[in-house]
Amino acid sequence: MRTRSEVEQAAHLLGDERWKVWMNCGIHDWRALPETDSGEHYCPKCWTLWTSDGAILHVPDQPPMKKKE
Numbered sequence: 001m002r003t004r005s006e007v008e009q010a011a012h013l014l015g016d017e018r019w020k021v022w023m024n025c026g027i028h029d030w031r032a033l034p035e036t037d038s039g040e041h042y043c044p045k046c047w048t049l050w051t052s053d054g055a056i057l058h059v060p061d062q063p064p065m066k067k068k069e
């Protein structure tokens, strides 16, 4: 079982890639996702966290669009 800080660290490590993973995940069934030791749910792909009430805790930021040259 993971701790909330481990999930947050994993999300941080994904960086800009996290946005792509999040988009691939689509809609999360947060109730079916694994839980941290402090009772939040997390997605093991994009490392997003939900509280035990289903409030989303950190949605990934869309990275700035790369300009075409």
Ligand SMILES: [Zn+2]
Binding pocket: 021, 022, 025, 028, 043, 044, 045, 046, 047, 048
């Ligand atoms: Zn996800």
